[in-house]
Amino acid sequence: MARAQVAVEDPTELSPRAQALLRSSYRVITRQGSHRLSLQDVADEAGVSKGMVLYYFKTKENLFLTTMRYALERTGARIRERIAGVDDPHRVIAALIDAIFIDAERNRDFYLLYVDLVEHAARVPSFGQVSSLATEIINGLYEELIRDGVARGGLAVEDPAEAAAAMRALIDGTFLTWLPREDWRESHPRFKALCHASLLRLLGVDRSPAP
Amino acid sequence: MARAQVAVEDPTELSPRAQALLRSSYRVITRQGSHRLSLQDVADEAGVSKGMVLYYFKTKENLFLTTMRYALERTGARIRERIAGVDDPHRVIAALIDAIFIDAERNRDFYLLYVDLVEHAARVPSFGQVSSLATEIINGLYEELIRDGVARGGLAVEDPAEAAAAMRALIDGTFLTWLPREDWRESHPRFKALCHASLLRLLGVDRSPAP
DNA sequence: GTGGCTCGACTATCCGGTCAGTCAGATGGC
DNA sequence: GCCATCTGACTGACCGGATAGTCGAGCCAC
Numbered sequence: 001m002a003r004a005q006v007a008v009e010d011p012t013e014l015s016p017r018a019q020a021l022l023r024s025s026y027r028v029i030t031r032q033g034s035h036r037l038s039l040q041d042v043a044d045e046a047g048v049s050k051g052m053v054l055y056y057f058k059t060k061e062n063l064f065l066t067t068m069r070y071a072l073e074r075t076g077a078r079i080r081e082r083i084a085g086v087d088d089p090h091r092v093i094a095a096l097i098d099a100i101f102i103d104a105e106r107n108r109d110f111y112l113l114y115v116d117l118v119e120h121a122a123r124v125p126s127f128g129q130v131s132s133l134a135t136e137i138i139n140g141l142y143e144e145l146i147r148d149g150v151a152r153g154g155l156a157v158e159d160p161a162e163a164a165a166a167m168r169a170l171i172d173g174t175f176l177t178w179l180p181r182e183d184w185r186e187s188h189p190r191f192k193a194l195c196h197a198s199l200l201r202l203l204g205v206d207r208s209p210a211p
Numbered sequence: 212m213a214r215a216q217v218a219v220e221d222p223t224e225l226s227p228r229a230q231a232l233l234r235s236s237y238r239v240i241t242r243q244g245s246h247r248l249s250l251q252d253v254a255d256e257a258g259v260s261k262g263m264v265l266y267y268f269k270t271k272e273n274l275f276l277t278t279m280r281y282a283l284e285r286t287g288a289r290i291r292e293r294i295a296g297v298d299d300p301h302r303v304i305a306a307l308i309d310a311i312f313i314d315a316e317r318n319r320d321f322y323l324l325y326v327d328l329v330e331h332a333a334r335v336p337s338f339g340q341v342s343s344l345a346t347e348i349i350n351g352l353y354e355e356l357i358r359d360g361v362a363r364g365g366l367a368v369e370d371p372a373e374a375a376a377a378m379r380a381l382i383d384g385t386f387l388t389w390l391p392r393e394d395w396r397e398s399h400p401r402f403k404a405l406c407h408a409s410l411l412r413l414l415g416v417d418r419s420p421a422p
Numbered sequence: 423g424t425g426g427c428t429c430g431a432c433t434a435t436c437c438g439g440t441c442a443g444t445c446a447g448a449t450g451g452c
Numbered sequence: 453g454c455c456a457t458c459t460g461a462c463t464g465a466c467c468g469g470a471t472a473g474t475c476g477a478g479c480c481a482c
Contacts, residue, residue: 017427022372031425032334033330033333033334035330036334038470038472039471039472039473040470040471040472043298048428048429049428049429049430050397050429050430050471050472050473051428051429051473052429054472056472058473059473060471060472088454108333112330112333112334114389115326115329115330117328117391118326118387118390118391119246120462121321121390121391122319122323122390122395123243123244123247127391128391128393131391132393135391161403164411165388166381166405166406166408168384168388168404169381169384169385169387169388169409170380170384170409171384172384172386173380173381173382173383173385173387174377174380174384176326176329176380176383176384176387177331177346177376177379177380177383179329179333180328180329180332180339180342180346182343184333193378194376194377195380197377198377198380198481201413201415202412202413228461249436249437249438250437250439251436251437251438259463260442260462261438261439261463261464262439262441262462262463262464263461263462263463265438265440265460269439271437271438271439305449345470390467
């Protein structure tokens with residue numbers, strides 16, 4: 001795999017054809033894992049020849065990197081959208097948990113990709129920027145929520161950035177322990193509830209039910 | 212890669228030669244990642260021929276599985292050993308954190324392998340048992356500690372098994388967010404402190420300093 | 423007809439696994 | 453004590469299959 005020399009391109013600025021390939025690539029990765037991703041598979045999934053994949057994304061690494069970024073930004077946007085309407089600071093945590101834990105299949109797809117990204121980022125320098133992007137998106141969102149919650153009252157937190165980091169660790173860790181389970185489909189609600197309860201503890205939310 | 216039909220063998224019951232190969236395998240995996248592990252690399256690392264690796268471990272999958280189990284049990288035993296002497300329930304959490312966060316290099320090696328294991332376990336059924344073994348070892352240890360802490364007072368926890376799961380999520384998640392960082396070497400103490408503080412919150416430990 | 427787009431054949435490489443065979447040391451018959 | 457035989461660890465050449473990337477030629481819309 002050749003080394004990418006330039007920054008990963010913005011997926012939203014790609015031609016429609018390239019974006020379709022990106023979606024095919026994402027589908028193949030969720031099905032097989034990024035390590036078993038082959039250009040031929042992506043081409044087959046998209047119903048085109050392998051040459052075309054390389055025509056739009058010069059190398060496999062570039063395709064992979066761009067797919068990561070695409071999935072990351074799409075997921076981040078979706079979560080933001082989901083919690084945009086919620087104003088009550090007491091409910092915003094619940095809304096976030098609802099937004100993140102949508103359903104077992106999609107959570108599994110995304111977090112398996114995310115785990116792959118971490119593994120790659122730790123070994124291959126060019127993946128570092130995508131991984132940093134992930135941290136920016138995720139921690140930024142969490143920190144924003146926490147600051148808001150503190151300002152409106154209801155959250156007992158000293159350092160929002162630190163709390164956001166802890167929050168991220170808890171949520172990502174919940175998925176990490178959930179992913180390899182054989183009963184991942186059935187246990188999804190249980191892990192969701194556990195994560196919710198732990199998060200409330202972590203953020204010092206008053207746990208007496210609202211009257 | 213052929214499918215393993217039988218349970219992964221106990222690494223401690225292997226011949227010295229095979230155990231040496233296991234250590235070589237672990238070294239190669241920590242260096243390159245399990246997906247870039249080749250039999251030739253292991254053979255080179257051990258200074259033998261590739262044929263020998265397959266002589267002792269019939270398939271690559273079996274070698275990999277056994278290496279995982281070896282690393283898992285070795286790490287679990289080391290942590291148990293480290294906290295064995297601590298009696299004071301207020302210090303046992305600190306001791307655990309000290310035992311887990313030994314140093315940046317070893318944490319990185321182990322958790323990169325662990326992340327690989329999760330990815331494999333989620334895709335390849337034969338890795339499920341090793342992953343379950345990991346859960347047993349880790350959650351068992353945590354639950355034991357929590358029960359002990361509750362019995363001696365100092366921990367405000369309702370369901371120890373549930374608290375253990377949350378604890379594991381927090382710790383594993385801390386490493387997951389730490390791993391892909393470029394500054395992983397320098398930021399190790401910071402993540403350790405963050406994890407420690409969050410853990411105290413999560414377990415409802417009285418945070419006023421002892422007089 | 424020209425240039426972007428698409429194909430598919432081809433190349434080079436890598437890697438898991440097989441296999442025939444080497445060699446050193448143990449065994450045992452005399 | 454000595455040689456024939458055997459055994460099991462170990463090697464290295466080899467095979468088959470997969471796969472990233474190249475390239476030249478065809479297609480078609482403008």
